[in-house]
Amino acid sequence: MPRRIIWFTLAGIATAAFLAFTVQADTLVQGEGLATCVKVEGALVEETKAGFKQIKPGQKIPAETLVVGLPEADLVTSDGKCEIRLLVYIGEELPVTEAAVIFHTSVDKVPEFTLDRGVVAVKNVVKAEKGVAVVRIRAGKQSWEITLRDPGSEVLVARFGRHEPGTKLFQGGPKKEFVDEPQMHFGVLVVKGHAVVNTGTHTYAMTAPPGPAMAAWDSATGLEIKRLESMPEEVRNLEPAETEKFKEICVITSKLASGDIGKGIDELLASDNVSKRRVAVACMGAFDDLPRLWAAMENAKHEDVREQAIHTMRNWIGRKPGQLTKLQDQLTKEKKYSAVQIRTITTLLRGFDDTDRREPVIYQLLIDSLEVAPLPIRQLAHWHLERLAPAGQKIAYDAGADEAARRRAAEQWRQLIPSGQLPPPPPKKDDVKKGK
Amino acid sequence: MLKRTISLLVIALLWHVAAGSAAAQYYYAAPRPAVAPAVVAPPVGAYPFGYGPYGGGPWSGAADMLDAYGNVGIDMEKARVIREQANQAKLETQKKTVDTVAYERANKYWYTDFMVDVDAKQIQFAMNKPPMSEVVSGRSLNVLLPWLDQLMSKGASGPNIPLDPAIVSAINITSGSDQGNTGVLKELNTLDWPTATIGPDQQKLDSLLKQATNEAMKGQVPSLTMTALDKQINVVNDDVRKRFQKDEVDTTDYLLATRFLDRVKEASKALRQPNVGKSLSGQSGPQGSTVEQVIYSMASKGLQFAPATPGHESDYVALHRAFVNLGLAIGTPDTGFRMRVGTNLVTVDPKKS
Numbered sequence: 061m062p063r064r065i066i067w068f069t070l071a072g073i074a075t076a077a078f079l080a081f082t083v084q085a086d087t088l089v090q091g092e093g094l095a096t097c098v099k100v101e102g103a104l105v106e107e108t109k110a111g112f113k114q115i116k117p118g119q120k121i122p123a124e125t126l127v128v129g130l131p132e133a134d135l136v137t138s139d140g141k142c143e144i145r146l147l148v149y150i151g152e153e154l155p156v157t158e159a160a161v162i163f164h165t166s167v168d169k170v171p172e173f174t175l176d177r178g179v180v181a182v183k184n185v186v187k188a189e190k191g192v193a194v195v196r197i198r199a200g201k202q203s204w205e206i207t208l209r210d211p212g213s214e215v216l217v218a219r220f221g222r223h224e225p226g227t228k229l230f231q232g233g234p235k236k237e238f239v240d241e242p243q244m245h246f247g248v249l250v251v252k253g254h255a256v257v258n259t260g261t262h263t264y265a266m267t268a269p270p271g272p273a274m275a276a277w278d279s280a281t282g283l284e285i286k287r288l289e290s291m292p293e294e295v296r297n298l299e300p301a302e303t304e305k306f307k308e309i310c311v312i313t314s315k316l317a318s319g320d321i322g323k324g325i326d327e328l329l330a331s332d333n334v335s336k337r338r339v340a341v342a343c344m345g346a347f348d349d350l351p352r353l354w355a356a357m358e359n360a361k362h363e364d365v366r367e368q369a370i371h372t373m374r375n376w377i378g379r380k381p382g383q384l385t386k387l388q389d390q391l392t393k394e395k396k397y398s399a400v401q402i403r404t405i406t407t408l409l410r411g412f413d414d415t416d417r418r419e420p421v422i423y424q425l426l427i428d429s430l431e432v433a434p435l436p437i438r439q440l441a442h443w444h445l446e447r448l449a450p451a452g453q454k455i456a457y458d459a460g461a462d463e464a465a466r467r468r469a470a471e472q473w474r475q476l477i478p479s480g481q482l483p484p485p486p487p488k489k490d491d492v493k494k495g496k
Numbered sequence: 497m498l499k500r501t502i503s504l505l506v507i508a509l510l511w512h513v514a515a516g517s518a519a520a521q522y523y524y525a526a527p528r529p530a531v532a533p534a535v536v537a538p539p540v541g542a543y544p545f546g547y548g549p550y551g552g553g554p555w556s557g558a559a560d561m562l563d564a565y566g567n568v569g570i571d572m573e574k575a576r577v578i579r580e581q582a583n584q585a586k587l588e589t590q591k592k593t594v595d596t597v598a599y600e601r602a603n604k605y606w607y608t609d610f611m612v613d614v615d616a617k618q619i620q621f622a623m624n625k626p627p628m629s630e631v632v633s634g635r636s637l638n639v640l641l642p643w644l645d646q647l648m649s650k651g652a653s654g655p656n657i658p659l660d661p662a663i664v665s666a667i668n669i670t671s672g673s674d675q676g677n678t679g680v681l682k683e684l685n686t687l688d689w690p691t692a693t694i695g696p697d698q699q700k701l702d703s704l705l706k707q708a709t710n711e712a713m714k715g716q717v718p719s720l721t722m723t724a725l726d727k728q729i730n731v732v733n734d735d736v737r738k739r740f741q742k743d744e745v746d747t748t749d750y751l752l753a754t755r756f757l758d759r760v761k762e763a764s765k766a767l768r769q770p771n772v773g774k775s776l777s778g779q780s781g782p783q784g785s786t787v788e789q790v791i792y793s794m795a796s797k798g799l800q801f802a803p804a805t806p807g808h809e810s811d812y813v814a815l816h817r818a819f820v821n822l823g824l825a826i827g828t829p830d831t832g833f834r835m836r837v838g839t840n841l842v843t844v845d846p847k848k849s
Binding site: 227398400401403404407408415419421422424425428431432433 | 629737740741742743744745746747748750751754755758
């Protein structure tokens, strides 16, 4: 069974020397396919003027076109040396779900693409005993050339962004909710063999663990090369239950991409199946369907839809600068929310940092929001409370319930977290088993 | 002869009984059989006894008895030796016990060792670019203060690092127990009330604060004033909360207002203290124009740093930097952390010197 890599974290990045770096790769006029779709698990779609269109195995990928994996697809570069696999990330650690790439024509015929978001695996598939495969990957202003030295060498490449959490104002600067510059992260993890990473200013010889296996860059702290003694735990094969779930997702997205996507999403959302509803919401983010995504946040009927919408929305606003502004414009245009409420929504989507978490007032703010705020704000407040105060997860609360039920739940939260105090520690696993 | 033999035997038996509890230690010599066995070649290693054409006889028995008598004496001596060895072994055990306890004491990681290490790590953390929140909350400064004071009291001295009087006056202090923070009270005339608090209730609170502060400068603040002040703080707090629930105030403004009112509550606590007047007039606060003077003035009065007033974070950062510079100049904690200042290493050739 081919190894699936579904989980990849670049979260453990220490501060490194800051490197200011810009490399621009020349791009020629759009040409023919720069890669070919070899295999699709679920659906692979390309963005056209008429909307998203399905790509089938055997089809060539055109240049300068956004291609999104739903959830996974295998592509081979035009020189036949590299296999690029668009992967799906399922989890809450990284602010990303699907992978999306844009291929470019390059002057020196080295395969080149932009990783718009997500996690991709790049593998050297040269058939000769000794064969080097080179690929150039762009991520914003970063452009790294990766040389996979031996056949079979493989790397994971990830790109994602997240808005800086926290509510403290910048010193002398604007309020945080008006700042639309997420912190961007880009990195390479060698999972097999050897690779040489050329960032434009420096070249690093890297190898799969144990050894210098990870090169990570972020907009706040710059580049760091990290030595790993072993592969991160998250990089692993699927468990049997996860495989079944994955197959279910593939079936859903395959059907979705083959017809009218908008209509298909609405049908999935109306389904009684939780998985279908969650996939529908994730696809809204993948297809940049902001009106539908926000409507999912307001879904009064299904809490799982609202939960998934929060997760997808937080990833969506961090995708690149300007996303938050688009959301604020959309909400202003809908005229359902006041300027105050839009700022509150923005703050809650950003989240809270460690300094905030040590302040009792944050918890009182969230508990107060459970009762009277609009539905998306209530849901966001509850989403944060469950994560900041896990001891309260046993309190049943539905943001879509009637006012009396919400008030009762809010009172239980107030008893759990009295005014001026921090939440109690979460129950230990043994205590949970004992029914405490 | 027989009587003498019997007497000797009785004496031997009596001696045997008198030896008491050491009987078990006696080597039990198998007695010779009264009847000599048949004359056969004894098996290899067997005790050769009763050899002879006649196999025993009265003289043989007497000889055996004398032999036994002699053996008893020898065995008793042997037993004494063994007993002495046992006593020596007891002493050896006692000695080893003492050695083990001493070893454990020398090598065990005691709680005090743990606390010393924790303190050293905290100092290292405070010295090496701690997060801004640690500095402006006063925590880093409170870690460095006793350490620097200790170094100074041991005679270490560093360069005269001057401090801007504005920085010294911006320092908020506390005596360590929950006695509030006077930060807000120092800027009553220029207080920047958050937007979410502005209103008639806030204006009343502002004037109550000024009234209480003036009364504190003259002596004790009357309890009526304090009661009115605390009540008004709660009124404004509730007002801000209601405005947030009605969506008149966004999250950031709500938090700004609540944090500000928390500082006002801390100021109210401080106003209840008997010597708050001295603190407000600067008499009991930190004094001095150099870092060492400030450290001494605070340590000698048992003062600690309270969180910075918003807007004065840079003063705390500057003070922290001054503390770090002094610490680098006069000593480093024994945490294994060493900082090389300069790389001019000069080697001397012993032949040429």
